[in-house]
Amino acid sequence: MAYSEKVIDHYENPRNVGSFNKADLQIGTGMVGAPACGDVMKLQIKVNAEGVIEDAKFKTYGCGSAIASSSLLTEWVKGKTLEQAKQIKNTDIAAELELPPVKIHCSVLAEDAIRAAIEDYQSKQQG
Amino acid sequence: MSPAKAPIYLDYSATTPVDPRVAEKMMQYLTLDGVFGNPASRSHAFGWAAEEAIEEARAQVAALINADAKEIVWTSGATESNNLAIKGAAHFNERRGKHLITVKTEHKAVLDTCRQLEREGFEVTYLDPEPNGLLDLEKFKAAIRPDTTVVSVMHVNNEIGVIQDIKAIGEICRANKIVFHVDAAQSAGKVEIDLETMPVDLMSFSAHKVYGPKGIGALYVRRKPRVRIEAQIHGGGHERGMRSGTLPTHQIVGMGEAFRIAKLEMAAENERLRMLRDRLWQGLQDIDEVYLNGDLEQRIAGNLNISFNFVEGESLMMSLKNLALSSGSACTSASLEPSYVLRALGRSDELSHSSLRITFGRFSTIDDVDQALVSLHQAVNHLRELSPLWEMHQEGIDLSTVKWAAH
Numbered sequence: 120m121a122y123s124e125k126v127i128d129h130y131e132n133p134r135n136v137g138s139f140n141k142a143d144l145q146i147g148t149g150m151v152g153a154p155a156c157g158d159v160m161k162l163q164i165k166v167n168a169e170g171v172i173e174d175a176k177f178k179t180y181g182c183g184s185a186i187a188s189s190s191l192l193t194e195w196v197k198g199k200t201l202e203q204a205k206q207i208k209n210t211d212i213a214a215e216l217e218l219p220p221v222k223i224h225c226s227v228l229a230e231d232a233i234r235a236a237i238e239d240y241q242s243k244q245q246g
Numbered sequence: 247m248s249p250a251k252a253p254i255y256l257d258y259s260a261t262t263p264v265d266p267r268v269a270e271k272m273m274q275y276l277t278l279d280g281v282f283g284n285p286a287s288r289s290h291a292f293g294w295a296a297e298e299a300i301e302e303a304r305a306q307v308a309a310l311i312n313a314d315a316k317e318i319v320w321t322s323g324a325t326e327s328n329n330l331a332i333k334g335a336a337h338f339n340e341r342r343g344k345h346l347i348t349v350k351t352e353h354k355a356v357l358d359t360c361r362q363l364e365r366e367g368f369e370v371t372y373l374d375p376e377p378n379g380l381l382d383l384e385k386f387k388a389a390i391r392p393d394t395t396v397v398s399v400m401h402v403n404n405e406i407g408v409i410q411d412i413k414a415i416g417e418i419c420r421a422n423k424i425v426f427h428v429d430a431a432q433s434a435g436k437v438e439i440d441l442e443t444m445p446v447d448l449m450s451f452s453a454h455k456v457y458g459p460k461g462i463g464a465l466y467v468r469r470k471p472r473v474r475i476e477a478q479i480h481g482g483g484h485e486r487g488m489r490s491g492t493l494p495t496h497q498i499v500g501m502g503e504a505f506r507i508a509k510l511e512m513a514a515e516n517e518r519l520r521m522l523r524d525r526l527w528q529g530l531q532d533i534d535e536v537y538l539n540g541d542l543e544q545r546i547a548g549n550l551n552i553s554f555n556f557v558e559g560e561s562l563m564m565s566l567k568n569l570a571l572s573s574g575s576a577c578t579s580a581s582l583e584p585s586y587v588l589r590a591l592g593r594s595d596e597l598s599h600s601s602l603r604i605t606f607g608r609f610s611t612i613d614d615v616d617q618a619l620v621s622l623h624q625a626v627n628h629l630r631e632l633s634p635l636w637e638m639h640q641e642g643i644d645l646s647t648v649k650w651a652a653h
């Protein structure tokens with residue numbers, strides 16, 4: 120399997136690895152995937168009073184493309200409003216990382232992760 | 247491959263480099279000033295010289311396994327030997343019955359041959375091994391039917407290196423008048439084989455797993471009591487009609503020399519390989535959640551098959567670019583399935599996906615082991631740092647109780 124240079128860069132130097140406290144009201148957590156399928160992504164966003172994502176962190180169990188997709192996503196969402204972050208498409212991630220067709224599902228998973236994180240944050244604000 | 251950039255070779259079960267002593271000998275059987283004749287040419291000295299070389303090699307192969315040279319049939323490799331043995335014996339005994347027994351962890355050259363026989367109307371039972379990779383003899387006995395004619399069980403498994411009790415299985419076959427075939431591609435030169443005492447009827451060998459060339463192998467066909475098989479390749483009637491085709495003298499001489507060296511050096515080599523293997527396994531003990539796949543005792547010296555929990559196999563391979571090894575994980579091989587051998591042992595998908603097969607051989611060094619240890623530690627630490635599953639495990643969460651969002 121040949122990886123693009125961008126995938127290798129994110130894999131070797133992943134950005135924003137880590138975790139926030141799940142219980143914090145400012146934090147939205149999205150966990151998607153399943154170990155038996157070979158990938159699990161955890162994406163967390165920290166949202167400020169203006170509704171802007173001021174920080175993001177991830178942890179991913181999966182292949183290099185899955186790690187790169189989630190690492191890239193954390194870079195992209197920072198500074199975006201929740202509405203803007205929702206607009207990020209898996210195809211943008213796949214294009215940026217030059218993912219081959221068999222790895223498109225990694226970018227889909229990343230899109231699922233940011234949506235799940237935003238939903239989690241929003242449901243916390245109501246609760 | 248330039249030596250500076252070549253990864254460390256830890257994949258001796260996939261194939262071995264040809265021993266320089268073997269290559270040297272092979273080169274004497276190719277050119278005009280060498281022995282290039284057709285061993286089937288009976289009318290001149292070129293043919294006689296080639297035939298003599300073939301018969302010397304036949305004796306060398308027979309000597310390693312304590313058989314008679316007349317019991318060795320040359321083939322193109324263990325794949326062909328397995329096909330010839332299983333199809334040949336199944337078809338020859340067709341009138342007695344059409345049921346075969348094998349094991350789910352066999353090499354594809356056995357499993358796909360059995361599938362083909364199923365398409366031809368034979369029935370095949372595929373037995374599950376025990377979690378340590380070994381066959382339970384009682385379960386094997388229970389699978390035998392009155393119409394069972396052929397049993398095929400490998401001596402040493404290519405992925406996990408476990409050694410089956412061939413003698414015990416063979417005795418059960420004898421008692422039930424069943425033809426017993428053994429794929430010994432991974433055991434020749436690594437485990438003692440004595441066909442005087444082992445009740446085996448047919449046994450497959452390959453040269454390239456024993457520091458010989460690729461594309462040459464042999465099938466042992468027992469003479470006392472005589473075992474009959476139907477030929478699969480027809481032509482000039484070479485190899486007493488069992489396998490036609492002009493014999494490749496240089497390849498055969500190479501296999502003979504490789505087996506001769508193996509007989510001389512096997513005992514000392516095994517001791518050294520066990521030391522290397524144990525050094526690697528000991529060196530990994532400071533990593534949490536490492537699993538050995540397959541029995542540790544009933545196992546060849548040079549094989550280690552391990553799984554690292556909470557680390558995904560493909561990304562692990564990506565971190566180990568400086569090591570040439572095999573993985574049970576998806577995308578390093580063509581298929582998306584995790585190792586079917588590990589699945590048959592009852593390993594979970596996750597552990598099957600994250601398995602690595604490390605196999606040492608004649609040219610492996612302590613330095614190779616130590617470099618591999620450094621790389622393995624770095625890779626596992628890097629990936630666990632990134633792994634949400636590892637984080638959950640550290641927090642004491644039992645992952646089997648988690649409901650995962652399916653995708």
Ligand SMILES: Cc1ncc(COP(=O)(O)O)c(C=O)c1O
Nearest residue numbers: 323324325353355404431432452
């Ligand atoms: C157990 C086993 N059987 C058969 C084979 C096939 O041998 P060959 O490459 O000589 O056809 C191999 C090697 O890949 C093997 O490991």
